[in-house]
Amino acid sequence: MARDIQERIKKLIIDQRLPSGASLPTEPELMERLGVSRNSVREALKALQAMGIVEIRHGFGTYVGPMSMAPMIEGLTFRTVAGHYRGEDSLLQLLELREAVETGLIARLAGRIPAADLAELDAIVDRMDTETAADESHNGRPGAVRTETDRAFHATLYRCLGNPLLGEVLEAFWDAFHKVRTDLVDIPQDPKVTCRQHREILDAVRSGDVLRAERAIREHFGNIRTRLSAPVPTGSNR
Numbered sequence: 645m646a647r648d649i650q651e652r653i654k655k656l657i658i659d660q661r662l663p664s665g666a667s668l669p670t671e672p673e674l675m676e677r678l679g680v681s682r683n684s685v686r687e688a689l690k691a692l693q694a695m696g697i698v699e700i701r702h703g704f705g706t707y708v709g710p711m712s713m714a715p716m717i718e719g720l721t722f723r724t725v726a727g728h729y730r731g732e733d734s735l736l737q738l739l740e741l742r743e744a745v746e747t748g749l750i751a752r753l754a755g756r757i758p759a760a761d762l763a764e765l766d767a768i769v770d771r772m773d774t775e776t777a778a779d780e781s782h783n784g785r786p787g788a789v790r791t792e793t794d795r796a797f798h799a800t801l802y803r804c805l806g807n808p809l810l811g812e813v814l815e816a817f818w819d820a821f822h823k824v825r826t827d828l829v830d831i832p833q834d835p836k837v838t839c840r841q842h843r844e845i846l847d848a849v850r851s852g853d854v855l856r857a858e859r860a861i862r863e864h865f866g867n868i869r870t871r872l873s874a875p876v877p878t879g880s881n882r
Contacts, residue, residue: 645680649688652678654697657708668698668706713816720820728824735824736872742817743865749802749810750845750861755852757804765846768797772842776835789838791822797842801849837867 653674662668669677674685689706692698699709720738727734757765772789795818802814841864848857 646684646687646691649678649680649684650691653688653692657697662708664708664710666708668708670705713812713819717816717819717823720816721823724820724824735821736869738817738821738824739865739868739872742814742821743862743869745814745817746798746802746865747858747861749805750849750857751854752805753801753849754854754857755849757801757849761800761804762846762850764800765797768793768800769839769843769846772797772835772839776839787835789835794838794842795822801845841867 653668656662656677657668668674671682671685671689674680675682678685689698689700693700693709695715696709696712699707701707724734724738727737771793775787775789775793777787798814798818799811802811841860845857845860845864848860
């Protein structure tokens with residue numbers, strides 16, 4: 645019964661072509677339209693809110709939600725954390741899921757990225773080099789590539805595909821992986837290797853060489869997989 649009410653509210657949103665932020669009928673109106681009780685309507689709306697399909701603004705009404713990937717991110721994150729504590733390689737599984745998506749997309753990019761995006765990617769890789777060199781000049785050890793810089797590279801790389809849903813899915817994988825990684829595992833990093841691999845990905849797609857681009861992205865993820873599988877150093881609290 646509860647699921648049926650949820651489906652009928654979703655159908656209402658679809659049939660009326662309501663965009664995010666649009667006002668939905670009031671509770672009494674939904675009760676009359678659906679022929680159900682107030683409690684049934686409220687329970688259905690709460691469930692839809694948890695999925696990001698509706699947004700309940702207390703004192704104002706109910707609106708079409710952002711329909712974001714937030715529930716997906718939370719689900720991926722929780723599943724990965726729970727699997728990790730059960731002794732599963734759940735973080736590695738999440739990485740392989742992201743790798744499969746990006747490896748499948750890279751061939752579509754070779755030789756097709758607009759000049760403006762290539763210039764932006766060049767600037768991002770240059771920024772990685774700068775971040776790597778920052779600490780090295782002070783203590784002789786290369787600094788780490790910032791997570792935000794790495795994320796910006798991958799987001800910019802696939803932007804020209806013009807697929808907002810694809811972008812959101814990749815962001816969901818990224819959010820879940822890095823949230824879990826930060827909480828559970830301290831992955832060792834060689835910043836110079838990170839910079840070199842991103843430069844190789846960029847050069848490969850710029851050249852239009854599909855096979856080279858696929859090798860470059862596989863090498864990048866293979867490096868992450870190797871680091872993820874490495875034993876935790878003695879004395880680490882991770």
